[in-house]
Amino acid sequence: MKEFVNIGIIGISGRGSGMLRELLDCEGVRVPAVCDKYEDRAQNGFDIVKEKTGTEPDIYLDYKELLARDDIDAIYCATTWITHSRIAIDAMKAGKHVAFDVGGAASIEECWQLVRTSEETGKFCMLLENCCYDRNEMAIYNMVKQGLFGEIIHMTGGYQHDLRDEISLGRENRHGRLFNFQLRNGELYPTHQLGPITKVLGINRGNRFVSLVSMASKSKGLNEWIKKNKGEDYDLANYDFNQGDIVTTMLKTANGETVVLTHDCSLPRHYSRAYRVQGTKGIYMEDGNSIYIEDRTEHVEGDWMHHPDSFESYREEYEHPLWKKYQTEGVHGGHGGMDFLVLSAFVESVRLDAVPPIDVYDTAVMMAVTCLSEQSIALGSAPVAFPDFTNGMWIDREPYRRGIFCLDEVCNDFFEEKEEK
Numbered sequence: 001m002k003e004f005v006n007i008g009i010i011g012i013s014g015r016g017s018g019m020l021r022e023l024l025d026c027e028g029v030r031v032p033a034v035c036d037k038y039e040d041r042a043q044n045g046f047d048i049v050k051e052k053t054g055t056e057p058d059i060y061l062d063y064k065e066l067l068a069r070d071d072i073d074a075i076y077c078a079t080t081w082i083t084h085s086r087i088a089i090d091a092m093k094a095g096k097h098v099a100f101d102v103g104g105a106a107s108i109e110e111c112w113q114l115v116r117t118s119e120e121t122g123k124f125c126m127l128l129e130n131c132c133y134d135r136n137e138m139a140i141y142n143m144v145k146q147g148l149f150g151e152i153i154h155m156t157g158g159y160q161h162d163l164r165d166e167i168s169l170g171r172e173n174r175h176g177r178l179f180n181f182q183l184r185n186g187e188l189y190p191t192h193q194l195g196p197i198t199k200v201l202g203i204n205r206g207n208r209f210v211s212l213v214s215m216a217s218k219s220k221g222l223n224e225w226i227k228k229n230k231g232e233d234y235d236l237a238n239y240d241f242n243q244g245d246i247v248t249t250m251l252k253t254a255n256g257e258t259v260v261l262t263h264d265c266s267l268p269r270h271y272s273r274a275y276r277v278q279g280t281k282g283i284y285m286e287d288g289n290s291i292y293i294e295d296r297t298e299h300v301e302g303d304w305m306h307h308p309d310s311f312e313s314y315r316e317e318y319e320h321p322l323w324k325k326y327q328t329e330g331v332h333g334g335h336g337g338m339d340f341l342v343l344s345a346f347v348e349s350v351r352l353d354a355v356p357p358i359d360v361y362d363t364a365v366m367m368a369v370t371c372l373s374e375q376s377i378a379l380g381s382a383p384v385a386f387p388d389f390t391n392g393m394w395i396d397r398e399p400y401r402r403g404i405f406c407l408d409e410v411c412n413d414f415f416e417e418k419e420e421k
């Protein structure tokens with residue numbers, strides 16, 4: 001493992017600046033170069049690095065100049081949904097591993113380009129899907145692997161987050177989401193719940209998505225928010241947004257499981273990723289924090305309701321070893337600690353020069369849902385075929401890399417070894 005690696009940062013708005021702070025807390029990381037097309041944001045990146053490390057990174061407004069440096073091992077990119085992929089492709093072509101923050105793809109071609117560039121250059125491309133490392137999702141993964149739910153039949157997930165202000169004020173805040181809601185209509189943000197779902201279902205490793213159907217509701221939420229908060233005269237008050245307030249997507253896998261995703265960001269609501277895991281022996285539901293396991297959850301004869309248990313005690317019992325370790329070392333960082341874990345997984349892969357736990361095929365599958373759902377909606381909710389980005393290798397893949405950040409298995413032995421030392 002390399003003692004130190006040099007990571008360049010591209011895109012330093014809200015997400016990029018928060019992640020930069022956490023990246024600098026990861027062992028073995030140096031940040032000698034920061035970039036944003038806006039000078040004040042690039043300068044903010046410089047200030048963060050200087051404040052946290054005392055070093056002064058070079059500032060770039062053009063990411064291609066940063067990529068031309070030969071002392072950079074990898075790139076962390078937190079630009080907009082429609083710029084991530086081309087920056088990632090350029091980064092790999094420039095000989096750098098790349099990780100980028102989440103978002104969906106605009107075209108299937110974009111996903112293929114990511115896959116082919118990674119295969120041709122030997123550089124990895126990792127979607128930084130932090131929810132794969134959330135405490136609950138990891139405990140549930142552990143339960144699935146121990147057979148608590150039996151054979152998995154159905155899963156749901158969603159991006160259900162009231163973002164009306166962030167979307168509507170996109171121009172004032174120089175934020176990238178607004179134009180997508182104006183012009184597109186689809187499952188714009190599928191990856192938060194799809195990350196954990198793909199790992200539970202073994203997508204790209206013995207399983208794959210084969211088809212998808214999407215349906216969009218009408219769009220009213222943003223107009224109402226804008227009229228209430230910016231006034232009737234604001235130019236977007238009566239704008240005819242393409243993006244439906246609720247977009248529902250159904251996916252089918254080769255092995256027969258079904259998945260339902262919900263995109264819900266433009267109506268008043270509480271946050272939820274609507275995670276649900278259902279198998280032949282029981283069910284977990286994030287909404288209600290409830291779990292029902294046959295022959296374990298108390299069942300009173302004649303109680304047709306079948307009251308669930310609270311998830312809390314199960315989480316303690318099935319805590320993922322990575323989270324046990326993390327809690328003893330001190331959980332820190334954004335989104336309850338999962339941001340630091342996904343960054344640590346990325347940094348470990350760069351230092352080892354090895355395939356990350358979320359690889360380019362996982363990245364392509366998660367991102368492809370966006371443009372496939374747009375196609376389905378545009379065709380009147382027609383089913384659309386899901387590409388196989390592994391070109392058949394999903395039935396016989398090379399083994400995954402085992403380790404503490406592995407998402408394809410719970411590698412208990414790695415934690416035991418550490419404890420013994």
Ligand SMILES: NC(=O)c1ccc[n+]([C@@H]2O[C@H](COP(=O)([O-])OP(=O)(O)OC[C@H]3O[C@@H](n4cnc5c(N)ncnc54)[C@H](O)[C@@H]3O)[C@@H](O)[C@H]2O)c1
Nearest residue numbers: 011013014015016036037078079080083101102103175176
């Ligand atoms: N995983 C998470 O929990 C999480 C949370 C928030 C945001 N995100 C994702 O992170 C990304 C960034 O989010 P944000 O809210 O900071 O978005 P933003 O639109 O505010 O910021 C994007 C930044 O990228 C810069 N940029 C765009 N194109 C560029 C280019 N060609 N060269 C250099 N800089 C460029 C912009 O100037 C801007 O500063 C998005 O994909 C978002 O979905 C993920």
